[in-house]
Amino acid sequence: MAKKAHTVELPEPTPGQPHRAGDTERVGTSKVTYLAPLPLPTGMPPVDFSQAISSLNDTWLDYGAGPPSVFGYQLAIGIPIFGVFFSLVLIPLLLISVMDWQGYQILLVVASFGGGAGLLMSWWTMRGMHRERLKATPIRFHRQRREVCFIVKEQRLQHEVEQPVIVPWESLMAWAVEGHGATQYGTTRQYGLGIGYAHPKTGKWLKSEGLTPGMALSLGEWEVLRAYMEYELHSLDEVQDPLGLRAPGDPPHQGVHTIRNARRKLHNSLRERPSFWRYLYAVGWYFIHALSLWTLPGYLAEREHRNIQRQRPQYKLPEVEEWSKPLPKEQWAKPSEELMRLSEEVRRIRQRDPQQSIEEVFAEAYRRQGVEA
16 A cells, blocks of 8 residues: 555544544544545645655646655765765874874775775665665546545455555545654654545555654645645646756656756856855855765666656556546546535635634534534
């Protein structure tokens, strides 16, 4: 099942309980706020901070298994090389008055073994992350059909079989979590977003969940999915590229173009607003990219993205490929009357009082439209 990587298990609701957008409940010390069924606009700006969306076009969106990042490869390459640079250049410069050739030879051996071990550990870490990405099957949102496709893995005759489960968009369950905990070091907080549905035949809980840095970003991530399904969002640039590192015509995933666009943006800022601090930043930028071997992280990110696209089961199942095809416009599914009425009411309330919580806004919208609890 699609699942964003995280180390802490999020509290989750009971799938059999009836809920709707705006309902809240306590699960232990955590507060769960429901965003769907009945996916009403939250008023938050859509933003995919976690880079959980891997593909988006006019017909469907894939969520829950984002593409590899250039930054991850820059860290994997740059940290071991910086260790070697620190040992062979910075330490001798600091100890130039007391270090002799024999001491430098010892540093050379230590740096060689340490750098090699660091690169090996980085390779092993990136390999493990690649395997996790391969195992993570994204959830596909088809906005023309107003349906969502989960891929379920089942054991049949000692073989693992992958089957699609199609869920109506307005029946999908989604929730945002705000959790509190205590450790020996103090109080901790965690935030997350969950999306799920009970299998119509087996009752098995299908879900995707992941941590986010804050409640606003949980709501923003959900708002990306809602806005896409309601034709309010049409490209990943609107929600994944706050730094402007994606030029017109660039692919949605990160790669060599990400580094080249960052360099172009850096030079533009130096020409338009030159200052001592900007030139100092430029020196640091080139130093960091030299340590990470310039555009090599971009090439590696592109290569991994191509490998994942070829191997993920979401793209292999014939029934999913057929279901994913675009429909003639006259066959597009329409939102329910109830959802349209309530969404308009929510927008009116939000416009009148932008500071109200979503629970209060949704509850008032239900009350005004005569929807029973």
